[in-house]
Amino acid sequence: MRKPKVAFFDFSSCEGCQLQVANFGEALLDILGLIDVVMFREAMSEKSDDYDVAIVEGSITTSHDLERIKKIRATAKVLIAYGSCATIGGINGMKNNFDLEDIKKYVYKNAAKYFESIPTHPLHQIIKVDYYLHGCPVYQPEFVKVLKCALAGLAYVVPDYAVCAECRFNENVCMYDKGVTCLGPVTRAGCNSWCINNGNICYGCRGMLSNPAKDGQMDILKKYNISLDWVENKMNMYNKPRE
Numbered sequence: 001m002r003k004p005k006v007a008f009f010d011f012s013s014c015e016g017c018q019l020q021v022a023n024f025g026e027a028l029l030d031i032l033g034l035i036d037v038v039m040f041r042e043a044m045s046e047k048s049d050d051y052d053v054a055i056v057e058g059s060i061t062t063s064h065d066l067e068r069i070k071k072i073r074a075t076a077k078v079l080i081a082y083g084s085c086a087t088i089g090g091i092n093g094m095k096n097n098f099d100l101e102d103i104k105k106y107v108y109k110n111a112a113k114y115f116e117s118i119p120t121h122p123l124h125q126i127i128k129v130d131y132y133l134h135g136c137p138v139y140q141p142e143f144v145k146v147l148k149c150a151l152a153g154l155a156y157v158v159p160d161y162a163v164c165a166e167c168r169f170n171e172n173v174c175m176y177d178k179g180v181t182c183l184g185p186v187t188r189a190g191c192n193s194w195c196i197n198n199g200n201i202c203y204g205c206r207g208m209l210s211n212p213a214k215d216g217q218m219d220i221l222k223k224y225n226i227s228l229d230w231v232e233n234k235m236n237m238y239n240k241p242r243e
Helices: 014-020 027-032 063-075 084-088 092-098 100-114 138-151 163-169 214-223 228-235
Strands: 004-011 036-039 053-057 079-080 132-135
Touching: 004 014, 014 027, 014 138, 027 138, 053 063, 053 084, 079 084, 079 138, 084 092, 132 138, 214 228
Parallel strands: 004 036, 004 053, 053 079, 079 132
Antiparallel strands: none
């Protein structure tokens, strides 16, 4: 039986999510036993325009990107948006806070006229996305889950409850109780509270819940004397796609 052909693509991103796959170690051998990777710039030089599954990292930030992602979507039977830049706009989305010409001049100075740019878009604003894999970078166990669902034709439902739920399950001490602010109360889970488990805070890289517990969040901010502006500014780091 023919293995599904899988191609990895990258748009505006740091390509750190693709490195997560390359860093699987021995577990990567099990994954490769299920698929035939025909394009993966981080790990191989071979290229192919014949693929079944497209795993796409990065956001859309140029007109060339628009044309290219539409061609990829037309070829792929299944398309997976891979990482925060692809799923919610990611850090690249911060560009949308500014006038395009102003931000081009700020970044490229006198060479700005040579760099064409459009507002940042996550993939689903341009093409149909079949599976979403959030995170910056993606959480490796979730990648395996999503890939298995994609290969089997099964739905994968992204968790829509707060990272705090996973924190409690993992018996972490709340960052607020440590005197540190955290976006766990309003960020969608699915990462197994990965950052907090390792002593960091949640930065909101998986995007905001569809129905965050606003009253609960306000109670937390009031208890610890934290401004709501702090939450809004922090969420802006990953969650500023073109509206």
